[in-house]
Amino acid sequence: MRGTVLVTGGAGYIGSHTCKALAHSGFTPVTFDNLSIGNRWAVRWGPIEIGDISDIARLGEVMRRHNPVGIVHFAALALVGESMTEPALYYRQNVAGTLAVLEAARAAGLPPFVFSSTCAVYGTSSEGCIDESLPTAPINPYGASKLMVERVLEDYGRAYGLRSATLRYFNAAGADPDGEIGEFRANETHLIPNAVEALLGRKQALQVFGRDYPTEDGTAIRDYIHVSDLALAHVRALERLIGGGDRFVCNLGTGSGASVAHIVAMLERLANRKLPLEDAPRRPGDPPELVANPSLSKKLLGPDLTTRSDIETILRTALVWHQGERLAALAPSLQA
Numbered sequence: 001m002r003g004t005v006l007v008t009g010g011a012g013y014i015g016s017h018t019c020k021a022l023a024h025s026g027f028t029p030v031t032f033d034n035l036s037i038g039n040r041w042a043v044r045w046g047p048i049e050i051g052d053i054s055d056i057a058r059l060g061e062v063m064r065r066h067n068p069v070g071i072v073h074f075a076a077l078a079l080v081g082e083s084m085t086e087p088a089l090y091y092r093q094n095v096a097g098t099l100a101v102l103e104a105a106r107a108a109g110l111p112p113f114v115f116s117s118t119c120a121v122y123g124t125s126s127e128g129c130i131d132e133s134l135p136t137a138p139i140n141p142y143g144a145s146k147l148m149v150e151r152v153l154e155d156y157g158r159a160y161g162l163r164s165a166t167l168r169y170f171n172a173a174g175a176d177p178d179g180e181i182g183e184f185r186a187n188e189t190h191l192i193p194n195a196v197e198a199l200l201g202r203k204q205a206l207q208v209f210g211r212d213y214p215t216e217d218g219t220a221i222r223d224y225i226h227v228s229d230l231a232l233a234h235v236r237a238l239e240r241l242i243g244g245g246d247r248f249v250c251n252l253g254t255g256s257g258a259s260v261a262h263i264v265a266m267l268e269r270l271a272n273r274k275l276p277l278e279d280a281p282r283r284p285g286d287p288p289e290l291v292a293n294p295s296l297s298k299k300l301l302g303p304d305l306t307t308r309s310d311i312e313t314i315l316r317t318a319l320v321w322h323q324g325e326r327l328a329a330l331a332p333s334l335q336a
């Protein structure tokens with residue numbers, strides 16, 4: 001075994017897929033999660049320690065017991081729309097919460113640290129793909145809270161020698177290709193799970209937030225990256241830091257964007273049925289278009305980073321999981 005990795009938010013969507021990828025690479029993932037959003041059944045590749053990231057004493061005790069060779073920090077609130085109405089919550093959880101994790105990590109000798117940042121730090125992108133040299137100018141408190149942590153990591157690196165990777169993901173999507181885990185939150189707001197649930201008749205309709213964006217079909221464009229590709233990127237980022245690599249910041253996306261209307265059309269084609277739609281106003285805080293320039297991530301983490309990230313594979317894996325495994329995962333016998 002290659003040692004233990006502390007995964008905050010390991011019961012969540014990206015965290016659980018990353019635990020699987022870590023375990024497959026020989027690490028033991030230890031999930032630290034308060035289960036406020038994540039699911040107990042999604043923690044399958046290592047132990048869970050229930051706790052809140054604001055609780056430094058609990059974090060310290062868990063770190064002393066497991067002595068991690070690295071920390072992957074996912075735990076956060078992550079909804080653009082909610083951050084517009086509840087900014088205090090976002091700054092408390094995402095900024096103060098991360099400071100608590102970092103303080104506990106200092107007491108544990110500052111193991112390498114991989115941080116979930118977001119393309120929301122860029123704000124409203126200029127024309128074309130976004131690369132890491134663009135200025136950061138978040139337009140919502142969620143993006144602002146992540147950018148603050150990026151700065152903290154920079155300063156911890158300079159002053160305390162913390163080696164960290166800041167990964168600015170674009171839109172995580174899809175489900176584990178083996179069908180073991182997928183995207184499930186009690187109050188879902190994300191496009192693809194909402195669309196799939198509407199397609200399967202579990203939701204009345206998919207709301208389309210805005211058809212008046214300055215894009216070709218009027219709907220907003222995002223760069224969707226398969227969650228298992230994201231998970232692999234975390235393992236590689238951690239390996240790079242454990243191997244002595246320096247602090248780095250990079251995008252994780254594919255370089256091509258898909259509009260809401262494109263996702264809808266592709267889902268209808270794959271399932272061979274109509275998706276019930278309802279037009280709605282733009283969601284506050286949503287930029288029209290966010291697409292990554294993925295060159296730096298491919299250089300640092302490998303050219304084969306996005307092999308599962310074509311829209312068809314993303315939607316097929318999401319559909320398969322929502323159709324079958326989600327029901328099995330939610331069965332009471334598996335909840336213990």
Ligand SMILES: NC(=O)c1ccc[n+]([C@@H]2O[C@H](COP(=O)([O-])OP(=O)(O)OC[C@H]3O[C@@H](n4cnc5c(N)ncnc54)[C@H](O)[C@@H]3O)[C@@H](O)[C@H]2O)c1
Pocket residue numbers: 008009010011012013014015032033034035036037038039051052053054073074075076077078093097116117118119168169170171172173185
């Ligand atoms: N989903 C995306 O498309 C996306 C894109 C960019 C960045 N991110 C970032 O990736 C990370 C994970 O996103 P996700 O989509 O898997 O989210 P998620 O909501 O599915 O998972 C977050 C996990 O953190 C846990 N958590 C939240 N607050 C906590 C606290 N105070 N203490 C302990 N545990 C807590 C939740 O229970 C949940 O298991 C977040 O930091 C998010 O900002 C996500």
Ligand SMILES: O=c1ccn([C@@H]2O[C@H](COP(=O)(O)OP(=O)(O)O[C@H]3O[C@H](CO)[C@@H](O)[C@H](O)[C@H]3O)[C@@H](O)[C@H]2O)c(=O)[nH]1
Pocket residue numbers: 078079080117118119120169170171172189190191192194206207208209210220221222260283286290
């Ligand atoms: O029911 C829905 C849900 C979403 N959308 C639209 O679909 C696009 C994608 O929305 P969503 O899936 O909610 O993702 P984002 O708001 O782009 O945010 C995700 O992706 C960001 C990076 O772009 C991350 O930082 C966030 O944590 C993560 O929630 C946006 O234009 C939404 O307006 C709809 O039209 N209907």
